[in-house]
Every structure is written in structure tokens, then in C-alpha cells.
Amino acid sequence: MGLLKIGLIGLIGLIFLAGCVSMLVKPYGYVTVDAERVRPDRRPVYMPDNAPSISQGYRPKRLTGQRSGHEGIDIIDKSGTPVLAAAPGVVIGSYFELLFGSQIEIAHGVDEKGLPVKTRYLHLRKRLVKKGDVVVRGQQIGELGRSGLLAGGILHLHYEVRVGFGQNNSINPHMFWADGIGVVTCFDKNKHWYDLPFNTTYPVPCSGVDWQ
Numbered sequence: 692m693g694l695l696k697i698g699l700i701g702l703i704g705l706i707f708l709a710g711c712v713s714m715l716v717k718p719y720g721y722v723t724v725d726a727e728r729v730r731p732d733r734r735p736v737y738m739p740d741n742a743p744s745i746s747q748g749y750r751p752k753r754l755t756g757q758r759s760g761h762e763g764i765d766i767i768d769k770s771g772t773p774v775l776a777a778a779p780g781v782v783i784g785s786y787f788e789l790l791f792g793s794q795i796e797i798a799h800g801v802d803e804k805g806l807p808v809k810t811r812y813l814h815l816r817k818r819l820v821k822k823g824d825v826v827v828r829g830q831q832i833g834e835l836g837r838s839g840l841l842a843g844g845i846l847h848l849h850y851e852v853r854v855g856f857g858q859n860n861s862i863n864p865h866m867f868w869a870d871g872i873g874v875v876t877c878f879d880k881n882k883h884w885y886d887l888p889f890n891t892t893y894p895v896p897c898s899g900v901d902w903q
Contacts, residue, residue, distance in 0.1 A: 730873035737874045741898040743768040749863040762861040763851035772835040776826040777891035792839025806855045813849040814842040829878040867891045
């Protein structure tokens with residue numbers, strides 16, 4: 692087997708092991724069946740009919756015991772779709788790297804336990820903020836794309852919430868929606884948002900909702 696073929700097989704394997712490949716699903720109102728039932732009543736994650744679909748859920752390797760995992764959720768939409776800050780904060784990272792492509796990290800201060808909180812936005816087509824910028828909830832920070840090898844060539848936003856220190860500090864994003872645990876919340880600029888305790892709104896616009 693030639694070196695080129697071995698390299699291609701290895702790359703394909705790496706992409707699938709990373710667990711960040713979106714499946715073909717309807718564009719709006721769908722949440723993947725692998726979404727953990729985090730709501731207090733154990734009902735499925737609530738997904739508004741006008742919210743861009745979630746094609747892959749949160750399953751970190753520390754919980755699954757597998758060699759690879761998925762530390763966030765994957766949201767599918769068209770190339771160039773606005774990516775929004777899920778909560779107010781300060782940009783602590785805005786850069787490109789080979790595996791995850793163009794990405795942004797936002798620090799949101801500390802939670803009620805005094806632990807640092809941040810969100811991450813990966814595989815962007817374009818970044819519109821730089822390190823040190825102060826952002827508000829719902830502000831456009833970038834554009835959805837498929838940059839980075841682990842995007843698998845598929846258009847989607849990989850979105851993460853991280854709390855605390857160290858490498859294994861990701862938390863299921865469905866734990867933090869402003870309308871409640873497991874209730875995906877569209878950003879609406881006409882609504883008043885409470886920033887404490889830490890909560891998030893959907894990091895892409897929902898159809899028919901005024902976000903600008």
C-alpha cells in the first residue's frame with residue numbers, strides 16, 4: 692500500500708475518531724437522538740422549530756470511556772451563517788489551527804462556585820473579533836464554516852462550554868440555556884436577558900427572530 696493511500700486512510704480515521712462529523716438531518720428544529728436527557732423531568736431536549744438543527748450531541752470520552760469523544764454540540768447551517776456570542780464576555784482566543792480550523796474562545800467570568808467559565812466556537816469560516824475584545828450576548832463574532840481537518844468537510848459550528856481548570860472541563864451545553872436546562876433558547880435582541888447566574892443563548896440566529 693502506497694504512502695499516500697496510508698495517509699488518506701489515517702486522515703479519514705482521525706476525522707471519525709474525533710466525533711465531529713455532522714450527519715444529514717433536516718435543517719431546522721431537530722436535535723440529535725444522542726442528546727443526553729438533562730432536563731429535570733427527563734424529557735428530551737426541547738428544540739424550537741425555527742432553530743438550526745443539532746446534528747451531534749455531547750459525549751466526552753471521560754464519560755463514555757472511549758478513546759475519543761465529542762466535547763460539545765454540532766449545529767448545522769449554511770456557510771457564512773452568523774455565529775453569535777452565547778453570553779457576554781471577553782475574547783481570550785481568536786486564531787486558526789490545523790485540526791479545528793478558525794476558532795474563538797470567550798471568557799465569561801466565574802460561576803456561582805467561583806470557577807472560570809468560557810465558550811468555544813470551532814470550524815469557523817471567518818472570525819470577526821480579536822483577543823481582548825469585549826462582546827455582548829448575541830453579538831456576531833464570526834461566520835459558520837468547515838475549517839480544520841476535523842470538520843470533515845461538513846458545514847457546522849462545533850460549540851462548547853467549559854467550566855473550571857484543566858483539560859477535561861467541558862460541560863454539556865444543554866445545561867446552560869437561558870430558558871432552562873435542556874431548553875434551547877433563541878437569542879432575541881428585544882428580550883431582556885439576565886446574565887447571572889451564567890446562562891447562554893443559541894450561538895446562531897433562529898429563523899424569524901430579530902437578533903440584529
